[in-house]
Amino acid sequence: MRRIFGPVHDIVDRWLFASVPSRQLLILHRAVLGSALLWTVVRTPFWLDQAALSTPRSSPVGVLSWLPSTQPATLSPAVVAGLATLTGGGLLLALLRPRWPSLVAFSALGFLVLATHGNSWGQVLHTENLLVLHLLVLAASPRPPTGERSPSSLTDGWPARVMALLTVGTYVVAGVAKLRYGGSDWVSGHTLQNLVAHDNLRKQLLGDWSSPLAPVLVEHRWLFGPGAVAAVAVELAAPFALLGRRTALLWSVAAWCFHLTVLGLMAVLFLYPLLGVAFLPLALSFESAESPDSEMMAQQRQEKSGGHVGDSASPA
Numbered sequence: 001m002r003r004i005f006g007p008v009h010d011i012v013d014r015w016l017f018a019s020v021p022s023r024q025l026l027i028l029h030r031a032v033l034g035s036a037l038l039w040t041v042v043r044t045p046f047w048l049d050q051a052a053l054s055t056p057r058s059s060p061v062g063v064l065s066w067l068p069s070t071q072p073a074t075l076s077p078a079v080v081a082g083l084a085t086l087t088g089g090g091l092l093l094a095l096l097r098p099r100w101p102s103l104v105a106f107s108a109l110g111f112l113v114l115a116t117h118g119n120s121w122g123q124v125l126h127t128e129n130l131l132v133l134h135l136l137v138l139a140a141s142p143r144p145p146t147g148e149r150s151p152s153s154l155t156d157g158w159p160a161r162v163m164a165l166l167t168v169g170t171y172v173v174a175g176v177a178k179l180r181y182g183g184s185d186w187v188s189g190h191t192l193q194n195l196v197a198h199d200n201l202r203k204q205l206l207g208d209w210s211s212p213l214a215p216v217l218v219e220h221r222w223l224f225g226p227g228a229v230a231a232v233a234v235e236l237a238a239p240f241a242l243l244g245r246r247t248a249l250l251w252s253v254a255a256w257c258f259h260l261t262v263l264g265l266m267a268v269l270f271l272y273p274l275l276g277v278a279f280l281p282l283a284l285s286f287e288s289a290e291s292p293d294s295e296m297m298a299q300q301r302q303e304k305s306g307g308h309v310g311d312s313a314s315p316a
Contacts, residue, residue, distance in 0.1 A: 015161065015285075016158050016161050016162075017156060017157070017158050018157055019155060019156060019157055020154065020155065020156075020157035020160060020284055021153070021154060021155075022153045022154060022155045023153075024284055025155055025157065025159070025160060025284065026098065027280075028159075028160055028280050028281065028284055029098065029138060030095055030098075031275075031277045031280055032131070032134050032135060032138060032163075032277060032280075033091050033094050033095050033104070033107075033135075033138070034095060034277075035131060035271070035272050035275055035277045036091050036107070036111055036131055036135055037088060037091040037092060037095070038271070039128065039131065039271055039272070040084060040087055040088045040091065040111065040114070041088060042271070043114075043118065043128075044080075044081075044084040044088075044114075046118065047080050047084065047114055047117060047118050048077055048080055048081060048084075050080075050117070050118065050121050051075055051076055051077040051079070051080045051117070052077050057121060058120045058121050059120055059121075060116075060120045061116060061119055061120050061124060062112075062116040062119065062120075063112060063113060063116050064113065064116050064117060064120055075113075075117050080114070080117065083110055083113060083114060084110075084114060086106075086110060087106075087107050087110030087111050087114060090103045090104075090106050090107035090110065091103075091107045094107055098143075099143060101139075101141075101142070101143045104135070104138050104139050105139040105140075107135070107139075108132075108135035108136050108138065108139040109139070111131075111132060111135055112132050112135075112136070115128040115129075115132055126170075126174070127268070127269070127270055127271070127272075128272075129170060130166065130167060130170050130272060130273075130278055131272045131278075133163075133170070134163050134166065134278075134281070137159055137163050137166070138159065141158075141159035142156070157284065157285070160280075160281045160284040160285055161281070161285045163281035164241075164242065164281040164282045164284075164285045165242075167238070167278055167279065167281060167282060168238040168239055168241060168242060168282075169238075171234070171235045171236075171238035171255065172235065172236060172238050172239065174235050175231075175232050175234075175235030175236040175238075176236070178228075178231070178232050178235070179232060182228075186228050186232070187225075187228060187229060187232070188225055188228070189221065189222075189223075189224030189225035189226070189227060189228045189229075190221075190224070191228070192224045192227060192228040192231070193218060193221055193224040195266075196211075196214050196217070196218055196224075196265050196266055197214070197218045199266050199268075200214040200215070200218075200266065200267070203267065208267075209267050210267050211264060211265055211266055211267045213264055213265060214265055214266070217265065227261075230258075231258060234251075234254050234255055234258045235258075237251060237254075238251060238255070241282050242282075242285070244286060245283070245286040248279075248282040248283060248286065249283070251282075252276075252279035252282055252283070255273060255279065256273060256274065256276065256279070259273045259274050260274065
C-alpha cells in the first residue's frame with residue numbers, strides 16, 4: 001500500500017505543509033477576523049429580531065439542535081445580545097492581540113452559535129457557512145505570526161491550504177445541490193427564473209430590499225438558461241483553482257462575478273466572497289511552496305515523526 005499511495009501522500013504533504021511568508025499568513029488571519037467582526041456588527045440586529053419573535057417558529061439546527069423547538073425562539077434576546085457583544089469584542093481583541101489564540105477559538109465558537117441561531121428560522125441559508133469554517137480553522141491553528149518577524153520569515157502554511165480546500169469544497173457542494181434538486185429544470189433556466197421572481201416578489205410584499213433589475217430581466221426567459229449553466233459551471237469548476245496561481249486567480253474572479261450577479265438579481269449579499277477574503281487562501285496556497293526553507297521545514301517534520309526524507313517510497 002505504501003508503494004501505491006506513498007508518492008501521492010508525499011505530494012499532498014509537500015503542498016499542504018509547505019511554508020508561506022509569515023506576513024502574508026498574518027494578513028489572511030486579520031482579513032478573516034475582520035470579516036467576521038464586520039458580519040457580526042451587520043447581522044446582530046437581524047439575530048435580535050429573530051430572538052424577539054413571540055411565536056414558536058424556530059427549528060433548531062446544527063450545534064443548537066438539542067434545544068426544544070417548542071419555545072418562542074432558539075435563543076432569547078438577552079442571550080443573543082450578550083453573545084454578540086462577547087463575540088464581537090473577542091474578534092476585535094484577536095485582531096489587536098494576535099498572540100492570544102484563545103480569543104480566536106472563543107470568537108469562532110460564539111460566531112458559530114450566532115450563525116446557527118440565524119439559520120434555525122425557516123430556510124437554512126449558507127451566506128455564513130464558509131466564514132464559520134475558516135474561523136474554526138484559525139481556532140485550531142497555531143498562534144498566528146506577528147509583525148515582529150522579518151519580512152522574509154516563513155511559517156507553516158497548512159491553515160491557508162485547509163481554508164482553500166474548504167472554499168473549493170463549499171462551491172462544489174453548492175453546484176451538486178443545484179443539479180440534484182433542480183435537474184434539467186435548473187439547466188434550462190426555468191428554476192432560476194422562478195427563483196429570482198419569487199424571491200424578489202416576496203421581499204417587495206414584506207417591505208424588504210429587492211433587486212430593481214429583477215422585474216425587467218424575468219421577462220426575458222432566454223437569459224436564465226445560460227445564466228444557470230454558468231452558475232453551475234463556476235461552482236463545479238472550483239477544484240481547478242487548486243492547480244496553480246493563474247487558475248486560482250481566474251476562478252476567483254469568476255466566482256466573485258457570480259456573487260455580484262446574485263446581489264444584482266436577488267439582493268442577496270454574500271459579504272465574505274464579495275470582500276474577496278474567501279479567495280485569499282487560494283492565492284496564498286501557492287506562495288513559497290518550492291522554497292528551500294519549505295523543504296527544510298518538511299524535513300524537520302519527518303525527523304520529528306521518526307522518518308527520513310528518503311523513506312517515502314519504501315514499503316510499509
